[in-house]
Every structure is written in structure tokens, then in C-alpha cells.
Amino acid sequence: MTAAAAPDLSLLPKAELHLHIEGTLEPELIFHLAERNRVPMRYSDVDELRSRYKFSSLSDFLALYYDNMAVLVSEADFYDLTRAYLARARSEGLRHVEIFFDPQAHTARGVPLEVVLAGLGEAARASQRDFGVSSALIPNFLRDRPLEEAMSMLSGLLGSDAPIVAVGLDSAEVGNPPARFAALFDLARASGLHGVAHAGEEGPASYVWEALDVLRVQRVDHGVRSMEDPALVDRLRDEGTPLTVCPLSNVVLGGFATLSGHPVAAMLSAGLHVTVNSDDPAYFGGYIGENYARVAATFGLDRAALAQLARNAIMAAFVGPARRAELLDELDRWEGSRAQLVG
Ligand code: ADE
Ligand code: ZN
Numbered sequence: 001m002t003a004a005a006a007p008d009l010s011l012l013p014k015a016e017l018h019l020h021i022e023g024t025l026e027p028e029l030i031f032h033l034a035e036r037n038r039v040p041m042r043y044s045d046v047d048e049l050r051s052r053y054k055f056s057s058l059s060d061f062l063a064l065y066y067d068n069m070a071v072l073v074s075e076a077d078f079y080d081l082t083r084a085y086l087a088r089a090r091s092e093g094l095r096h097v098e099i100f101f102d103p104q105a106h107t108a109r110g111v112p113l114e115v116v117l118a119g120l121g122e123a124a125r126a127s128q129r130d131f132g133v134s135s136a137l138i139p140n141f142l143r144d145r146p147l148e149e150a151m152s153m154l155s156g157l158l159g160s161d162a163p164i165v166a167v168g169l170d171s172a173e174v175g176n177p178p179a180r181f182a183a184l185f186d187l188a189r190a191s192g193l194h195g196v197a198h199a200g201e202e203g204p205a206s207y208v209w210e211a212l213d214v215l216r217v218q219r220v221d222h223g224v225r226s227m228e229d230p231a232l233v234d235r236l237r238d239e240g241t242p243l244t245v246c247p248l249s250n251v252v253l254g255g256f257a258t259l260s261g262h263p264v265a266a267m268l269s270a271g272l273h274v275t276v277n278s279d280d281p282a283y284f285g286g287y288i289g290e291n292y293a294r295v296a297a298t299f300g301l302d303r304a305a306l307a308q309l310a311r312n313a314i315m316a317a318f319v320g321p322a323r324r325a326e327l328l329d330e331l332d333r334w335e336g337s338r339a340q341l342v343g
Contacts, residue, residue, distance in 0.1 A: 006296070007303055009289050013330040015096040015313035016089065016277050016288050018221050018244035020140070020170070021120065022069055022102060023280025024085040033071035033080075053283055058202050058253050059172050061283060069105055078119025086123060090131040092289040095327055096317050097135045099124065100168055103153055104142045113156045121162035134323055138196065140168035141184060143176040150184050158191050165318040166194035168221065169211075173203040178210045185215040194218050194318050196244075202255065205229035212241065219244060219316055224255065227263045227270075237271040242316030246279035247295050248286050265299040268308075275313040307335050 027046040043049040055061040127135040141150040167188040199211040201222035223243040281287040
């Protein structure tokens with residue numbers, strides 16, 4: 001008997017729910033935008049910049065991630081960045097994406113919120129038509145900055161017509177527990193937005209409890225350290241809370257020394273609603289297809305398990321019933337096409 005060939009993961013219809021658009025800024029695009037905007041670069045070329053992409057921790061990564069954003073200045077920059085990701089998304093077999101962005105990281109540099117939203121919004125609106133990829137935006141608030149700043153940013157966001165579906169919380173986690181942002185998430189919820197938060201990436205399981213109990217989030221971003229707390233695992237499983245896990249990110253940032261030591265397979269075995277995502281793929285060595293492929297190869301996931309990961313993401317997406325049904329139908333066809341081949 002011959003071993004089954006690895007499935008072509010670009011044909012598996014996927015959804016990505018944890019992707020920072022600023023984390024798709026590839027070195028080549030950084031240099032291109034730097035030239036276009038006459039932003040001085042401290043690196044002589046792409047290779048020198050790329051050689052800096054070795055990180056000891058989340059904060060080590062964040063320093064470079066925020067620094068590189070200096071090249072994003074105009075509406076066209078935000079549009080081009082998002083458009084490049086969406087084109088890539090299509091080629092990786094993504095059918096739906098929810099795009100995180102960090103508005104405060106841009107307004108703090110003097111880029112108006114309207115400029116950011118115009119570029120991102122235009123690219124997101126064209127995405128279904130041009131790439132067959134539905135998309136939505138999720139502004140993330142920086143947990144290491146004041147609540148008041150986040151509240152005033154939220155009112156600006158609420159006044160825009162950008163396709164925003166939720167609010168999130170990101171940036172340096174340890175020492176910045178979620179509870180301080182309760183009023184922000186209350187206002188967002190009262191305004192009809194969903195809530196998600198990074199928790200249990202580097203921070204402890206108690207931050208995941210807080211995100212659930214105080215922010216009342218519907219999904220937890222990362223959440224991998226939940227596995228240290230059996231009562232939390234029980235709760236996440238019983239409530240079916242989706243976790244947007246980013247395996248390559250966690251290894252590159254030092255949360256786990258190797259992918260084989262990553263808890264993603266144990267999380268699946270524990271019955272958790274796990275999704276696989278790429279986080280900041282330009283920095284972490286792979287887009288979504290690579291995350292699926294490496295997890296599949298490392299833990300021996302078969303076609304059914306891969307389809308389950310894709311189904312988990314579709315079920316956790318902030319889409320209406322008609323779009324969810326379309327995505328599930330496509331996934332069923334992917335599974336059925338294999339059944340016909342075999343049968
Ligand atoms: N911002 C961009 N990527 C992030 C991550 N992995 N964790 C927290 N904040 C982020
Ligand atoms: Zn993230």
C-alpha cells in the first residue's frame with residue numbers, strides 16, 4: 001500500500017481569522033513604499049532588513065513591527081498592502097478573511113484615521129468581486145496604551161463606513177491584562193460589534209478568563225496558555241469558544257521551542273474549537289497554507305482533520321448565514337471530491 005499523497009492545501013477552502021495586515025508588510029514592499037514616500041531606511045537593503053527577523057519574544061518582535069510601519073503613509077499604501085495580502089489569500093485557497101489592523105499605531109505617527117480606513121476599506125470592499133474572498137476589518141486596540149485613547153479611537157471608527165465587524169485587543173500582553181478595557185468592549189458591543197482579544201499568548205491563563213468574563217469576547221486570539229489551566233480548558237470546550245491559534249508565530253516568538261512541542265494537537269484532542277491562522281506572516285516564516293501544512297506534517301493530521309480545522313474557522317467567522325452556508329458547501333465539495341476519487 002502506498003501512503004496517501006499530501007492534499008493540495010491551496011484547494012482546501014479556508015477562512016483566516018487572525019491576521020494583522022501590518023504583519024504582511026514584506027521587506028520588498030517596505031523598500032518600495034520607503035522610496036515612494038521618501039522615508040529614510042536604516043537598512044541598506046532587503047537582505048539586511050530580513051536578517052533582523054529573529055525574535056526572542058513578543059516585545060522584541062513588536063519593536064520592529066511598529067518601526068517598519070513608518071513607510072505606511074498614504075491611502076494608496078494601505079490599499080496596496082491590503083490588496084497584496086488579498087491576492088495572496090486567494091492563491092492560498094482562502095475564501096474569507098477577517099483583517100486586524102492597529103489604528104493607534106498609525107494615528108500616533110500622524111497618519112489620520114480616515115486615510116487608514118479609506119485604503120483598507122477600499123481593498124476590503126473589492127475583495128469579494130476581484131478575488132472571490134469575502135473580508136471584514138477588525139481594529140485592534142493597543143493594550144499598552146490608555147483606555148481613554150482607545151475610547152476616542154472607537155468613536156472615530158464607529159463614525160466611519162468601513163466594513164468593521166468587531167473590535168480586538170493586541171500588543172504587549174504581559175502586565176497588560178484585559179479588564180482595563182471593559183468599557184471599550186461594552187461600548188463596542190452596544191454598537192453592534194463583536195469582540196475578540198489576544199489572551200494567553202505570552203500572558204497567563206488568567207488573562208483568558210478575564211477576556212471571557214470581563215470583555216465577554218466571542219473568540220480568543222491565541223489562547224494557547226489556556227492549556228495550563230484544566231478548568232479553563234473545560235470551560236472553553238463546554239462553551240465552544242473559538243481560539244485563533246497561530247502555530248508558526250508561537251514558535252518564532254519563543255513560546256514553544258519547536259512546532260512538535262506546540263499544544264495545537266493537544267488542544268484539538270481536548271475538544272477545543274481550534275482554528276489555524278498566520279498572525280504576522282511576513283515575519284513568521286509562512287502564510288496560512290504553510291501553517292496548515294506544517295501542523296499537518298508535524299502532527300500527522302489527515303484530510304478529515306484538516307477539513308475540521310477549516311470548518312472550525314468557517315463556523316467562528318463573523319459572517320451572515322448565507323455566506324456561512326456557501327463556505328460550508330464549498331468545504332463539503334472538497335471533502336466529497338476525495339470520497340468520489342476513493343470510491
Ligand atoms: N500585534 C501584531 N502581532 C501581534 C501578536 N502576535 N501579539 C500581540 N500583538 C500583536
Ligand atoms: Zn496576533
